[in-house]
Every structure is written in C-alpha cells, then in structure tokens.
Amino acid sequence: MSFCYLPGEAYYIPVPPQDEEAAFDLVQEFKEVLESPSITKIGQNIKYDLVVLQRYGIDVQGPLYDTMLAHYLLEPDMRHNMDLLAETYLNYSPISIETLLGKGKHQLTMDKLPPLQVYEYACEDADVTLQLKNYFDPLLEKQGLKRLFHDVENPLLAVLGHMERAGVSIDAEALAESSISLETSIKEIEQKIFEHAGMEFNIGSPKQLGEVLFDKMQLGGSKIKKTKTGQYATGEEILSKLAFEHEIVQLILDHRQLTKLKSTYVDALPQLVCAEDNRLHTSYNQAVAATGRLSSTNPNLQNIPIRTEKGREIRKAFVPRDENHVLLSADYSQIELRIMAHFSNDATMKEAFQKGQDIHASTAAKVFHVPVDQVTSDMRRKAKTINFGIIYGISAFGLAERLAIPRREAADIIEAYFVEFPAVKQYMDSAINQAREQEYVETLLGRRRYLRDINSRNQNIRGYAERNAINAPIQGTAADIIKIAMINIDQWLRDEKLATRMILQVHDELVFDVPKEELEIVQPKIEELMKTALPLSVPMEIGLGTGDNWLAAH
DNA sequence: GTATTCTGG
C-alpha cells in the first residue's frame, strides 16, 4: 500500500474531488480485498494507510500484520523505518523517497509523479514489506512475542486509527482570549525583569539569562551550576533555589511559565484544527517509546497542562463535540504501584491495595512507624515521593534531592522502607539479576526491553540500565494493560453500534466523547473493561468523571 | 542540527 508519504499529516490529504475520479476509482478496485476479514493485510506502518484509505471510503478490516510493529517488539530501542529495516535485514537499499520526490519544502506529492515511477516504487515497497514479514515471523515466534504482536499491537493500530480520525473539539474562542491576557501579563513581567536587571535582554535565551543573573547580578554565590556545554544552568530547579535572593528570579520563572503556555498550547493548538471537521487530530506513534507506551505528536495531546492554575485554563478548552455530548475521563488509579505489588508479591503492599487504602498514606504509616490516622500531610507527601522513587529505581541522592533533605536521612528512609516492604527489595534485586543474565527484562505479556549496558564497567551507564531493569517491566506492563482495554472498548463500542468515541489516551487515562443518552450504558462498561483487561493479584481501581470540558471530567 | 527548558504520565 503506497500513497503520498506524509507521516502525521494524513488528515491534510484531500478527499479526491468529484471531477478527478481516476485515483478514487483505482482504489475501489481493492476495496473488497481490503475489507475482507479473511485476508491478512501486511504492511509497514499500516495505521497511515488505514487513515488515508478511510478518506477514500474504505474501512480496512483485520487481520493486520505491521512489519514496523514487528520490529518494534523485536528491537524496541531502535528505529523502525522501512529503509533502515531493508538495509539491516535484507541488505537492500530501496528507492529513497527523496530521490523520488525531492526534499525539503519543494518536495512533490506522489500524485504528481508519472504512474510508471509510482508503480516501480509501490511494487518495491510491497516486495520489501513481504520479505521483512518473512524475516521477522520466526523471530517473533522464537522470542515469545506472537501473542503480544497479534492480539495487542496489530489490533491496537486500527483502534488508534479510529481515535485519530475522531479527533477532539477545542474551544478556540476561549484560547484566543487566553492568548491576549497572557500577552499582557508577559509584557508586564518583562518590563519588571528589565528594570531589576538594569538592561534589556532576551529572557528566552538561557545563555543571556545566565550572564545577567550570574555575571552581572552576581546571584547564586557558590551554588552556581554549569551545563554540559559550560553555560550557566538556569532550569526551574536551579532558579527555585535562588528565588529568595532576588525577586527577579520568581519573575523569570513566571515569565517562563506564561511564554511556554502561550507558544506551545494557546497559540499553537488552534492552528492545528482541521478545516474540514473543525477538530484537532493528534497522531499516535506506536513504535517510539522503548517501554511500550504510546506517544502523541502534531500536536502532542499527552502533555496538556493540569498542574498549575493557568495551565488548567488550557485543559478547559478541550470540550465535547456539541451540547448533546459530555467528555468522560477514565483513569487507572496507581496502576504502576499495583503492578509493583503484583510483581513483587509483597504482602504489606498487596494488603494496602486489597483493603482499598490510600497507598501513600499507608506507605507513610509503615515507613514513619505511626498509625494511619496519625499520618500528617507532610509524611504523606514524603511517602508519595518514595513510592515514585521505588518505581524509578530509587537512590538516596535522588530522594534527598527531591525531598530537600540530607542524603543520610534519605538513605535511612529508604532502609526503613525496605524493612517494611522486603519483597519489593527482593523483586528489585531479582529484576537486576535477571537483566544481568539474559540482557533483557520483560513485561507481564512478554514485551522485552534489552539492557545491553547492564554489565558495563562504567558505573553511570550500568546504573542507568539497572534503573531501567526495575522501571521498564512496570511502565511496560501498564502500557500492555491499557492497550488491551482500548482494544476491548473499541470492539464493544462497535458491536453495540454506539456513537460514543474514544478520543484520547494519556498513558493511564482514556477520554471519551459521549452522547448524553449513552452515558448510563457506557460509563459502567468502560470501567469494567478497564478493570478486567489483564487481572492482577491486587484489585484495579478506575477513577471516572464527566463534564463539559476535560478539566471538569477529572 | 544540538542544547536547553518545560509540559505531561
């Protein structure tokens, strides 16, 4: 399958106009085959073809076999473009797209080429793809990846196609108003910064900013840090520690936050709204994150702000398609810690989940040796940071840094944690040992992550691999679970012929655009399908909410 | 094109 290759831009490929039916008619020749559920469709990055073909009125049916996803499972850390795969595994260099279409902004589109050239390219493309399939098939079998490949990744690709096509509505007027008020605030802050600095400079240039703060104004004293390249470091962590020295520092942090919100979200998102349906269509990449997670680009809808007041205004601008719909958000509660409880089989941690306790409060009670009802908010906050640390492969230094306490104290806390949760410690050790022996770790469904640096003599490099040995199975299992839930939910929505659309995935959360009259049926079913996607030895809890915007649905 | 920073889970 070969069309104009514009990754992430499929929505801007026009539906063929009525007076230019040649391409349209040609594609219809393949409709019966493409829509047949008994014929396997093999391709490289099939989601792209799916989305394009949908625009030609073709609803491609599985089974699907995507060579890009096959390689993603075989070598999750590598890249998976077809030219690279052909060169690596077939020792063959396909006709490059640049040779064919030119490069840069003068690049042609496939429909502008003489048919003979397209024909050669397309045939080669199909040939290479089939050869790759034949090469990968026995490897998938040998590495126990067949189930993950056929039952999860390939079915998911179609689900992602549906989600991308559905898109999400945004309140462009609200964002336009936001833009104006942000601009005013930014200008005001800018003036104040210039007054404090006694000069004008580009606040957005870390180089200039560092020179102003550390050379001209002499802030920071002995705490000044440099980046790899020898510049002054001016990141949030550094500046926060300097905030008490001079009020310019907080102004700079505020300025940073506002310009970030304005340029990345408020001004950028409306420009990406599709003219045809007035909706925002992200593109999910299924083969980028080495742990098995998805990623989202063009725009990235997995990092829409929520943590700050101003940021939440942006989330409010994500709305249902009309007044008859609501947004439904459903998220896995503490999924990664539950997976840790499952893998480690730690009795104490499992008990907390089985009793439905607040996991951070319960951790605090154990670590600080107090009854749960005497856990202070500060103890809970610390325990929350510890729990995050556990998932990431904790170090005394890292914990000390994040809790702003001495390293000795952090080390004591970690030791106390492992006394209370001994099986967690055992699990972490065994994960590292497993990695040392086989040079990979795996998720509950057998998704692998290779850690070829695990036996490195370089402590830094080895340490990184060791933390990954702990984190990758957990993060990856969470990805496995939500992927299964998405497939099951998509299937159910289709079977029941419901108008509810799954529109967003944010790692542990799914967002749906739901007709109000379907809410009663859809909400409990989604909860059930998420809970039961892949049962663990601890219960799974789902947080559900609805509202007339994404923020309200939380 | 690389570095830095900031947004999310």
Next chain:
DNA sequence: TTCTACCAGAATACG
C-alpha cells in the same frame, strides 16, 4: 569522588 530517579514532544536560541 561522581552523579543518578523512568518515559515522552515542542518551542526557542544559537552555531
């Protein structure tokens, strides 16, 4: 002594 918590993408500056 060093430097460290995991996974991503986008905007901006700058060589």
